[in-house]
Amino acid sequence: MIELDGVAKFFGPTVAVENVSLNVAAGDFCVLLGPSGCGKSTVLRMVNAMIAPDRGRIVIGGVDIATLDPIKLRRGVGYCIQSVGLFPHWTVERNIAAVPRLLGWSRPRIAARMAEVVAAMQIDKALLPRYPRELSGGQQQRIGVARALAADPDIILMDEPFAALDPISRAALQDEMRRLHEVSGKTFLFVTHDINEALRLATRIVVMNKGRVAQAGTPADILMRPVDEFVRGFLGRDELPLRLLDLVEIRDRIAPLSHRPSTTAIGGNATLRAALNMMLDHHVSRLAVADETGRIVGEIGLADIVAGGAPQ
Amino acid sequence: MSARGTPFILDRVLLTLACAGVAAVALGGFVNHAANRLADGVALPLWRAPPGDQALIAGALAAMVAASCLSREKPRALAAIGAAFALFFGCLVASAHFADRLAEGAKPAARTSLGAAFWILIALAALCALNAAQRGRLPFALRVAIGAGFAAGFAALAQAGVFAQLALAREFAVHRAEFMVQLWRHMALVGASVAIALAISIPLTVLALHRAHWRGLLFATLGVVQTIPSIALFGVLIAPLAALAGRFPLLGAWGVGGTGAAPAIIALTLYSLGPLVRIFVTGFNEVSADVKDAARGIGFDGRRLFFAVEFPLALPALISGLRVVAIQAIGLATVAALIGAGGLGVFVFQGIGQYALDLVLLGAIPIILMALAADLVFSAGLSAARGKR
Numbered sequence: 001m002i003e004l005d006g007v008a009k010f011f012g013p014t015v016a017v018e019n020v021s022l023n024v025a026a027g028d029f030c031v032l033l034g035p036s037g038c039g040k041s042t043v044l045r046m047v048n049a050m051i052a053p054d055r056g057r058i059v060i061g062g063v064d065i066a067t068l069d070p071i072k073l074r075r076g077v078g079y080c081i082q083s084v085g086l087f088p089h090w091t092v093e094r095n096i097a098a099v100p101r102l103l104g105w106s107r108p109r110i111a112a113r114m115a116e117v118v119a120a121m122q123i124d125k126a127l128l129p130r131y132p133r134e135l136s137g138g139q140q141q142r143i144g145v146a147r148a149l150a151a152d153p154d155i156i157l158m159d160e161p162f163a164a165l166d167p168i169s170r171a172a173l174q175d176e177m178r179r180l181h182e183v184s185g186k187t188f189l190f191v192t193h194d195i196n197e198a199l200r201l202a203t204r205i206v207v208m209n210k211g212r213v214a215q216a217g218t219p220a221d222i223l224m225r226p227v228d229e230f231v232r233g234f235l236g237r238d239e240l241p242l243r244l245l246d247l248v249e250i251r252d253r254i255a256p257l258s259h260r261p262s263t264t265a266i267g268g269n270a271t272l273r274a275a276l277n278m279m280l281d282h283h284v285s286r287l288a289v290a291d292e293t294g295r296i297v298g299e300i301g302l303a304d305i306v307a308g309g310a311p312q
Numbered sequence: 313m314s315a316r317g318t319p320f321i322l323d324r325v326l327l328t329l330a331c332a333g334v335a336a337v338a339l340g341g342f343v344n345h346a347a348n349r350l351a352d353g354v355a356l357p358l359w360r361a362p363p364g365d366q367a368l369i370a371g372a373l374a375a376m377v378a379a380s381c382l383s384r385e386k387p388r389a390l391a392a393i394g395a396a397f398a399l400f401f402g403c404l405v406a407s408a409h410f411a412d413r414l415a416e417g418a419k420p421a422a423r424t425s426l427g428a429a430f431w432i433l434i435a436l437a438a439l440c441a442l443n444a445a446q447r448g449r450l451p452f453a454l455r456v457a458i459g460a461g462f463a464a465g466f467a468a469l470a471q472a473g474v475f476a477q478l479a480l481a482r483e484f485a486v487h488r489a490e491f492m493v494q495l496w497r498h499m500a501l502v503g504a505s506v507a508i509a510l511a512i513s514i515p516l517t518v519l520a521l522h523r524a525h526w527r528g529l530l531f532a533t534l535g536v537v538q539t540i541p542s543i544a545l546f547g548v549l550i551a552p553l554a555a556l557a558g559r560f561p562l563l564g565a566w567g568v569g570g571t572g573a574a575p576a577i578i579a580l581t582l583y584s585l586g587p588l589v590r591i592f593v594t595g596f597n598e599v600s601a602d603v604k605d606a607a608r609g610i611g612f613d614g615r616r617l618f619f620a621v622e623f624p625l626a627l628p629a630l631i632s633g634l635r636v637v638a639i640q641a642i643g644l645a646t647v648a649a650l651i652g653a654g655g656l657g658v659f660v661f662q663g664i665g666q667y668a669l670d671l672v673l674l675g676a677i678p679i680i681l682m683a684l685a686a687d688l689v690f691s692a693g694l695s696a697a698r699g700k701r
Contacts, residue, residue: 085606
């Protein structure tokens, strides 16, 4: 879907991005991860032609974007930034409809699509006639994401969209993004410096350092086989085993119910880390495991978490 | 301490205004009576005025004190505005009656002009009304209606000839035809110079926004113009314009010359340019970079970015820029009378020349009112442009 081939960008004497090649398949949730100044935002902004690469080429859906009209390209790609950048003089509704209006959609088509987006992003309809100033940071970014989705683009670019939010809003929006990705099958390119956010969202992680790709792969790949000291350090050397627990769901380690089942239950789709957390919280070493309907289907013990080792 | 029976003062400003009013009445002359236009007058205090009028003014001041004790903001604001009305029209009527009474048995040349206490009371009435409008958060339409009420009452009294014996009214009666001419001329000078400055400031703003290295030079040049005293700038323009008109007779036929409207408009335009360009540039620079980035990122082209985002967001700043220069030009245009450009300054400088204070006021008061009106109009535009955001 998105291919970068030997892309480089220099700002005067400083190298922002050097020889970056990567291939984001359709339906991927690709997270560009790295410390600030590593060039990840520059890569993102080159994909929608906000910045032109000095070397190499970027291909979207088989077309070199250098041959496209950048304005048309941007209207076809969702774009969402950390500071949100809602138009303060427009209502929430008009903000969300910005791109469909630019594209000249008909009124009924815009109205129909608005209803879909508002439902998908779980936006309170009472907010629609309000102005951005009247909204909380979390609500604003929800609107920002809705604006990026409004024209139903196949590709969505997000530049640290949740970095400035409080932990609760951030977690809620991250859940929203996971769901949206699963349901829509759209391709996401997402920039963050937050390893937890990357692990929570990504199907593919690209770790960047000093303008280069340090390592690319699935979250499990990167956690289990960090290629160098930088990646290991960035992932948090001491916490690596703990982070691995994020990648495994409880149902993969489920054991049959014992004779004295635990009274504390957890959902089978939660991660091993969540199970460990709950055990520590309740001072127990075994948890009952429930399925989606709340029926107890088995249990998980501390030994099941510890013994399993790395995911496959 | 028990609250029962002790009136609480809830609006100290109102109480202070009332006290200042009492002090002004006690210490200052309400009108000045002189044997003729040039003679020094005698200051006559309010308590020599007709008793009914005295009672009206005293009642208005008492109403201000009473209003200051009202506990709820809105009724207090309305009561204060009522008191301001009473004080304003009480002063007008009192001074007119006072002048009528003094005119009886005096020579026709005798003059009754308005004294310090009168002006202080009028100012207090205005402050009282403004304070009430602000603290009571009165809606804009109501504020306009209140202002219109003051203006209409004054116009009705003037039309009825109530003020006939006041010196200011007699100066007006003598200069009536010329007053209208100069009033329009004053507005024309201001309107033309602000319009030209606006037209020139647009390309200069674009230059300053897009060529950073030109900005410093531009601001410095316009800043230097601001430092030239107005009378000097008018003077400096006389020679080159006179030479131009002499060299090209056509220009002279159009009315361009060393004196008259041309140098006045050029000078007023130059004064307006500096603040206008500076405020415009600030206005556009203050449009959030994030908003512009988001707009470009989702596919706004340059034209749409400007008309749909940058311009509406900078509009409040543009309007405040125009407000500043319009009010400044209204004041500066006064001086233009000295180089024969006309305008209300004509009366001010004639009055100074003849030592006729009332003639000075005949020019100065409309200039002040014009500035206030301009302020009101631009404020309305500003609140409309800000909208709900």
